[in-house]
Amino acid sequence: MLDVSLLGTGGMMPLPYRWLTALMLRYNGKSILIDCGEGTQIALREKGWSPKPVDIICFTHYHADHISGLPGMLLAMGNAERREPLRLMGPKGLTRVVNALRVIAPELPFELQFQEIGQEEETFSFDGFQIKAFKVSHSVVCYGYSMTVERGGRFDRERALARQIPLKLWSRLQKGETIEEGGLTYTPDMVLGEPRKGLKVTYCTDTRPTGSIVSNAEGADLLILEGMYGEPEKLAKAKENRHMTMYEAASVAKAAGVPELWLTHYSPSLLRPEQYLNDVKKIFPNTVAARDGRSVELNFDEE
Amino acid sequence: MLDVSLLGTGGMMPLPYRWLTALMLRYNGKSILIDCGEGTQIALREKGWSPKPVDIICFTHYHADHISGLPGMLLAMGNAERREPLRLMGPKGLTRVVNALRVIAPELPFELQFQEIGQEEETFSFDGFQIKAFKVSHSVVCYGYSMTVERGGRFDRERALARQIPLKLWSRLQKGETIEEGGLTYTPDMVLGEPRKGLKVTYCTDTRPTGSIVSNAEGADLLILEGMYGEPEKLAKAKENRHMTMYEAASVAKAAGVPELWLTHYSPSLLRPEQYLNDVKKIFPNTVAARDGRSVELNFDEE
Helix, strand or coil: CEEEEEEECECCCCECCECECEEEEEECCEEEEECCCCCHHHHHHHCCCCCCCCCEEECCCCCHHHHCCHHHHHHHHHHCCCCCCEEEEEECCHHHHHHHHHHHCCCCCCCEEEEEECCCEEEEEECCEEEEEEECCCCCCCEEEEEEEEECCCECHHHHHHCCCCHHHHHHHHCCCCEEECCEEECHHHCECCCEEEEEEEEECCCCCCHHHHHHHCCCCEEEEECCECCHHHHHHHHHHCCCEHHHHHHHHHHHCCCCEEEECECCCCCCHHHHHHHHHHHCCCEEECCCCCEEEECCCCC | CEEEEEEECECCCCECCECECEEEEEECCEEEEECCCCCHHHHHHHCCCCCCCCCEEECCCCCHHHHCCHHHHHHHHHHCCCCCCEEEEEECCHHHHHHHHHHHCCCCCCCEEEEEECCCEEEEEECCEEEEEEECCCCCCCEEEEEEEEEEEEECHHHHHHCCCCHHHHHHHHCCCCEEECCEEECHHHCEEEEEEEEEEEEECCCCCCHHHHHHHCCCCEEEEECCECCHHHHHHHHHHCCCEHHHHHHHHHHHCCCCEEEECECCCCCCHHHHHHHHHHHCCCEEECCCCCEEEECCCCC
């Protein structure tokens, strides 16, 4: 079960009752946070979660509304007696930006590990997740992220029996382990079928529509995109500030062929994002104008 | 009328429904903000106020819970099209700390003017306010602040008539202006009585009790102090972390002879500050366990 929670839906500045956009993904005891603007630690607490167990924070870019909450988050982790290293991932400059912000959080009881992204696209393996960062098109270098939980093939009992694989090795092979035993080597492919469809969430804010979003969102179970503006006349402003309108987000979702789109990262001037949804749905029917805290549990297909 | 509003009452970290401690003072169209932790811009908005017209931000010290909201506040001011310079005041290091934080807010459409405090005590005049900073005793250099609105003497109509001061000059003299006219010099003391009692608020968090707080709070209409802990057994922790318990704050208020004490800057572990108030009031009866948004209008005495 992949738990997806949109902690906030605000762009540019936090508002009463609208936290800045941040996404939490939880799977198998591991937590990934994408972006950490001012107030994200409070949004987490409102869900009843502690900041302590976040394993990795991925940043899309370094505009304040996506990272201004980091010093407070780090201190909250420290106050919760975290000792495990925290991984941070983001565009080049991550170390410099985070170290500058640490002027107000100089002492932490845990290590920070930095992973800077330099390529157009890069994929990282992380404790059961594949994290793929892909460059988008904002006023500064900015990345979108696809988070994938892969799923191995189905265990083939008949093949395991036919190949006389010892019963005691079955579960380890099923988990993907290669085993040497009694002079023989047993590999998972001996007992597993073709890899099955996993779970995938693609997330992207602060960009014009790009081909990289469409191609990277393909196969996603859920696409989360900024819908900065709903007023059709704000297209020019969106272009000027390198943001996306709701209609553009819907067109990206349609091109990517995803089953569901959540909109987020609304302009502070956009008080009722739902009011534009009828027109947006003409482009992509399964669009949700997400509100803070919107969550879903994604499950592997039955089979 | 001096409008005093405690925007938040939290120490260390913001919580759902408890913003970090910050104080807003407004008098005669001017606004002073003391401290600006994560979320202070939202607390301001909850009061229905814009961040744009804040004239000066005074920092007690540079622990994150007192300054982490600055980058977002600066950007919100910029988004509101502020063009007037913003004054910032705080202990030595202010320029260095703020410039480091500006890594995520590099472009602002207004100037920042820095006033670093270097002495044990320093007084600054600011558009009708006297701002006096006084050093307290925390784990890093930290200042308390007394904000005073002075009040001139009463206009003495009999003296003005007796000295044959032209009627058209009366109101300018009353406002404190010195006027040259017809070869004569008219000064305010010719028409004004003794200065009358003004309004004074003293504010101090993040410190052990000190003589400097007692002496600087004398004559204050309102004293606002941290009451980090209410549990009597946490005195040792307060000493270790250089904070004050509610009882210590009450003792300071008693020694200073102020009419009213508000407690703030509660530990995140202190969910119901009121529960200790009965015992605190045995030391200083007019103590309020302030909650977010607590406000008062202080008025000059009748006369």
